[in-house]
Every structure is written in structure tokens, then in C-alpha cells.
Amino acid sequence: xxxxxxxxxxxxxxxxxxxxxxxxxxxxxxxxxxxxxxxxxxxxxxxxxxxxxxxxxxxxxxxxxxxxxxxxxxxxxxxxxxxxxxxxxxxxxxxxxxxxxxxxxxxxxxxxxxxxxxxxxxxxxxxxxxxxxxxxxxxxxxxxxxxxxxxxxxxxxxxxxxxxxxxxxxxxxxxxxxxxxxxxxxxxxxxxxxxxx
Amino acid sequence: xxxxxxxxxxxxxxxxxxxxxxxxxxxxxxxxxxxxxxxxxxxxxxxxxxxxxxxxxxxxxxxxxxxxxxxxxxxxxxxxxxxxxxxxxxxxxxxxxxxxxxxxxxxxxxxxxxxxxxxxxxxxxxxxxxxxxxxxxxxxxxxxxxxxxxxxxxxxxxxxxxxxxxxxxxxxxxxxxxxxxxxxxxxxxxxxxxxxxxxxxxxxxxxxxxxxxxxxxxxxxxxxxxxxxxxxxxxxxxxxxxxxxxxxxxxxxxxxxxxxxxxxxxxxxxxxxxxxxxxxxxxxxxxxxxxxxxxxxxxxxxxxxxxxxxxxxxxxxxxxxxxxxxxxxxxxxxxxxxxxxxxxxxxxxxxxxxxxxxxxxxxxxxxxxxxxxxxxxxxxxxxxxxxxxxxxxxxxxxxxxxxxxxxxxxxxxxxxxxxxxxxxxxxxxxxxxxxxxxxxxxxxxxxxxxxxxxxxxxxxxxxxxxxxxxxxxxxxxxxxxxx
Numbered sequence: 001x002x003x004x005x006x007x008x009x010x011x012x013x014x015x016x017x018x019x020x021x022x023x024x025x026x027x028x029x030x031x032x033x034x035x036x037x038x039x040x041x042x043x044x045x046x047x048x049x050x051x052x053x054x055x056x057x058x059x060x061x062x063x064x065x066x067x068x069x070x071x072x073x074x075x076x077x078x079x080x081x082x083x084x085x086x087x088x089x090x091x092x093x094x095x096x097x098x099x100x101x102x103x104x105x106x107x108x109x110x111x112x113x114x115x116x117x118x119x120x121x122x123x124x125x126x127x128x129x130x131x132x133x134x135x136x137x138x139x140x141x142x143x144x145x146x147x148x149x150x151x152x153x154x155x156x157x158x159x160x161x162x163x164x165x166x167x168x169x170x171x172x173x174x175x176x177x178x179x180x181x182x183x184x185x186x187x188x189x190x191x192x193x194x195x196x197x
Numbered sequence: 198x199x200x201x202x203x204x205x206x207x208x209x210x211x212x213x214x215x216x217x218x219x220x221x222x223x224x225x226x227x228x229x230x231x232x233x234x235x236x237x238x239x240x241x242x243x244x245x246x247x248x249x250x251x252x253x254x255x256x257x258x259x260x261x262x263x264x265x266x267x268x269x270x271x272x273x274x275x276x277x278x279x280x281x282x283x284x285x286x287x288x289x290x291x292x293x294x295x296x297x298x299x300x301x302x303x304x305x306x307x308x309x310x311x312x313x314x315x316x317x318x319x320x321x322x323x324x325x326x327x328x329x330x331x332x333x334x335x336x337x338x339x340x341x342x343x344x345x346x347x348x349x350x351x352x353x354x355x356x357x358x359x360x361x362x363x364x365x366x367x368x369x370x371x372x373x374x375x376x377x378x379x380x381x382x383x384x385x386x387x388x389x390x391x392x393x394x395x396x397x398x399x400x401x402x403x404x405x406x407x408x409x410x411x412x413x414x415x416x417x418x419x420x421x422x423x424x425x426x427x428x429x430x431x432x433x434x435x436x437x438x439x440x441x442x443x444x445x446x447x448x449x450x451x452x453x454x455x456x457x458x459x460x461x462x463x464x465x466x467x468x469x470x471x472x473x474x475x476x477x478x479x480x481x482x483x484x485x486x487x488x489x490x491x492x493x494x495x496x497x498x499x500x501x502x503x504x505x506x507x508x509x510x511x512x513x514x515x516x517x518x519x520x521x522x523x524x525x526x527x528x529x530x531x532x533x534x535x536x537x538x539x540x541x542x543x544x545x546x547x548x549x550x551x552x553x554x555x556x557x558x559x560x561x562x563x564x565x566x567x568x569x570x571x572x573x574x575x576x577x578x579x580x581x582x583x584x585x586x587x588x589x590x591x592x593x594x595x596x597x598x599x600x601x602x603x604x605x606x607x608x609x610x611x612x613x614x615x616x617x618x619x620x621x622x623x624x625x626x627x628x629x630x631x632x633x634x635x636x637x638x639x640x641x642x643x644x645x646x647x648x649x650x651x652x653x654x655x656x657x658x659x660x661x662x663x664x665x666x667x668x669x670x671x672x673x674x675x676x677x678x679x680x
Contacts, residue, residue, distance in 0.1 A: 016523075017520075017522075017523055018398055018498055018523060020498075022636065022639070022640060023638065026640050026644075027617040027619050028618070030234050030619060031263065031287055032283065033286060033287060033290050034238065034241075045639050045640045045644070068519060069399065069519070070398060070399035070402065070432070073398050073402075073432065074429075074430075074638060075636075076333055076334040076350055077235065078235065078238075078332075078352060081350070098399070098432065099402055099432075100334060100348055100434060103350060104351075104352065104353075107352035107353070108352065154219070154366070155219050156217070156221050167352075167356060168355065168356050168359050168360065171223065171356065171364065172360060174214065174223055174362075177215045177223065178223075178225070178251075178360065178362060180214075181214040181225050182361075185225070189462075189463075189466065190459060191455035191460070192227050193254060193255070194228075194254065194255070194321075194322055195321070195453050195456055
């Protein structure tokens, strides 16, 4: 996973509420067996609309996406995070996220920042003309106009993002504890292992 | 005396491998279902990292999303090639990955093949008190049997394959009570839609739901599967039912369920799995069963629910500005006008299927409405897609296929089908579908498709009249209908 410390650049002033992962990447794009190339299908349904932010040259290649409440609801498809990654998005800022999406984003090195609606409204305004800075180390989002919004993040996630750490590698370091759990479970609940059909 | 705890807490506590100082836990995963869409990149990750599957015996693979629901083998038993090259490639990847990593695969033409969330319970792979995951958000379904089951992304699929664990933080708990008695024609699907309407699509975010109250106590296991399935539509990754005698009766004798002394030990343990008297939930809601009507969705989010007797709402009637904007956008997409009666909305497509409503009770219920009737002239496509090969066989043994076919329905092979249209089954742009699936998102059933979520009996009623219809008007007493 790529390290993420701070991101500065233009932001898509998107703002839409309840964006489900079918909107982020429709199902017919899920037939791939690789993680890359999904940017082409990102927000496909919305991109049929003239004047949408994703095809506006003003915002092309922006590393930040500003979204509305409950971003990423619906399907568990990690393709949604891969599609954003393929578009070059490194940070999504919204008032709230679905649980599965924020986990998927994190596992791909995308930072999800939760800020109150007033802050989102202000960032939407700034994003139309100017860049935005996100500093993970100091947990803040700033604008060239002296706006500063502090955000919370799970310390473990922060550490993983800053260090670009591989979560599987971290867990495998607990191999002995997993062995111990399995031995105990086999004694106490032997029926958990499925019968051979 | 120990502190009273919730069912969720009990299952969680029994699966903690390690707790870190920040509260993150390494949670052991007892069951892992794998399908062809969200697993290829996970297996590729294992291969690149030189890693193995830690517990292939706790893992079960089955293709479901991409499979055509037309015949899969010719008269000589040879596979009929899948026309879409990418779908064929995903199926081929699963067929290669499962044996390579030692995982049991239920193949595309095996009699047990079906939607992951239908075959898990059906095979007895799903058990009370277990933790279960799958790269699919409707994994919440398995909570109907008292399994703490939730959808995960592909990176987590890889993590579970490699370590049989996940790094998680505990969720908050949400009690959803439905008390009283459901009216005639009101089904578990209507209850699930009513809950989505009451909570909203983000109301359950961060929570695990526990379904309690008299309606759920008397509900069949298949009805509970429908309700638990749609937990995620209210934002909750999991929805639990405490296991009871119905659960044990459902599971006993299933192929992968415990046998003999193991069965007895398991049941004794499962009986301890309930929320203690006095345990506290972080949030609770109660719905009076008498207020639930046969429901239908009008918009592009499962929270956009209204009784079939109602009208399309006016976006201006919503207090919140962003909700007003969303509703206006939804109505534009759906081609509906405020004040329009739902029961007058014509439909061209009917879909009976999906992990929400494709089990034998769903098919019996729909068939009970269709018996002796025929689809209306305006209905261009009417599909029944059983949830599994075993459901299909059972339905055929009961003669349900004959009822569907005589009514003008197509009787298909099992799979996810037109719920999300990864296979050739879809709803054409601009057309409507009365669908027993779980999501009415824009483009879900095909680009431009307009989805109205309903129960199986309501889908059958719409098929007969050609418009969304209150099923209670078609069958006036309980004798004729299995609901």
C-alpha cells in the first residue's frame, strides 16, 4: 500500500447524498479480474449528464472528492474504491460514510475524512475555484483562505496509512495467537468445523 | 452476578483472538463464502504474496452473479459457453482458484449450485453463534440463523483467506422490535421495507441490528432470511435473530450441519445465545405490525417506501433540503409524478428472485397468487429465478413450475440474475420492474431500468394486472394465498 501523509490539490465539488456503490461503479464493470482500469466506469450513470463535475476539465485529475452524507452505501464491492483510486482520488471528504466503503477505501490507501455539513458546504464553495490541503499527520483540512477543519481518525488506520502498512502482514505476526484460539475452539466447539457433505 | 449482555456481545466475545490497546480486535472467522465477482483479486494477492488459505475447510465457493439463468449444459452434458467473455473469465478464475487453494467448489451445473446466501443456510454451512463473511453485502442474510454475518471487501476476503481473521472494532447495537400481528397479505419483505423506511439507508450505519418481538418470534426461518438480508439496506452490516427451536428444526439433518453428539453439544450451546434480560442496546425502535401494509418503493433508495394504497410523495414535502433534491432526482429517473397513485403505475417486467426472495416459501407464495391466472398483455418479461438448484427441484416436485409457466412466466436456472444484471437478465432502459430483489438503485437492473421493490405476492399481483397492485384485492381471504 502506498504511503499517504498529505494531499494538496483541486477537489471535485460533488456533494451528492446517499451515493451508493452502484453509482460509483455499476455492476457490469465488476467482471474484471484485476484492480486497475475501473476509472473509466466511475460514476458512469452521472457522467451521462452534461456539466457533471467528473468530466469538467476544471477538476480533471483532482486527488480529492467532496461528497454528501452516507457516501458508499449499498454493495460491498471494493471496485468502488479501486475506481476512485484509478481516477487518482486519494481523499474523500463527507459528513458520513457507509461502514463497508470506508473500510475498503482505507485498505487501498484512500483516506476518508468525516467533517460536519457546514465544513462540507464551505469546502464545496472553495473547491470550485481553489485547491484544498489535507494533512493526515496533523489531522486537518485547510484552504488558501485560512479555513482549518480538524478531523478525527482511528489511530490504527492513521498509522497504517502513514506507513503504507500491509494489514495481512501485521495479522500474520499474530500467528501464535490464532493457533492458540483455534486449539481452544477445537476443544470447546468441535462442531464448528463443517461436516463433510 | 455478571452484567447482562446482548446476543451480539456474546458472539463477539467468543471470537476475540487478541485485543489491541486502541480497542481493535482480531476476530476469528468461522465461515467464509466465496463467489466469482469479489474473489479473483484476493486469490491473485495470495499468489503474489506466496500465501496459502489458512482454513480451506471453513471456506466454500460457488459461482452465482455472472451465470446465465438459461441452460448451462447441452444434451450431452457439455458446457454451453457463456457468451460474455468477461463473465466467462470470472467463472474460469473461480474454477481455477478453488482447487488450487484446496477450497470446495459447488460448480455451475451442480444440483446444489445457487446464490451464496441461499445455499449457506440450505447446506447447513451457516450455523448459529458463528462468525461468517463473504465479499457481498447481503451476507447479513445469515443472521437469520443467529450467525454474526457481514459483507466484506476484496482486501478483507484476502485477509480472511490468509489468516481466518479480521481486524475489527465492535459495533453499536440496535434493537428493532416489531410487535403485534401482521395483516393478511403482509409478508416479511414488507416488514423489511418498513424497517428501511423507518431507519433510512444510513440509520443502521455503525450498528448490528437484533430483530426482536412477537412478529419475528413467529416468523419462519425463510422469512427471517428475507428480513436479515435487507439489514444492509438500512446501513447495518449485520442483523441477528436469536436462534430458537425453529432454527434448530431448520438446520437438523442439513448436509454440513453437525451430526450425532456434535449436534447435541451444538444445540446446548446455541440455546445460550440470546440477549440477557436487562441488557442495554445503544438504540431501539419499535414498529407496530398493524401499521405495516404491503409496501412498494417509489424512488431509487430502499428507504423510499410507501404502502401500495399510497401515492408518490411530493419532494417539497421533505423537511431536509438535500432529501428534497434527492427525491426530485429520483422521481425524474423513475418517471413518476407527485400525487400519482402507486397502484396505477404500469409495469412491463416482473422479477421473482434474488437472495432476498428466491426460496421455496417465496415461490409458493407467488404461485398461490398466479394459480389459474395469466400475466397481463402489457407485461413483456416475467422471470422466476429460484435461489438454488435444490429450491428449483423442490418447486418442480410441488408443481410450482407448471403454475408459473402456465401464467406466462419463464422458469430459469438459479443465480443472482436481474437483481444486479451481471448476467444477460436485465430490465430495458425506461421500463419498470416489479422486483422481489433488494435494491432500487439507479441502473441496478440495467442502465435506465426503473425498479419497484415488492414482496413475491405483490410481484405476482403486478404480473396479473400489468400495474403495481394491492395483492389483497386479488385474493380476499387467506384460503387462497400463502403469504
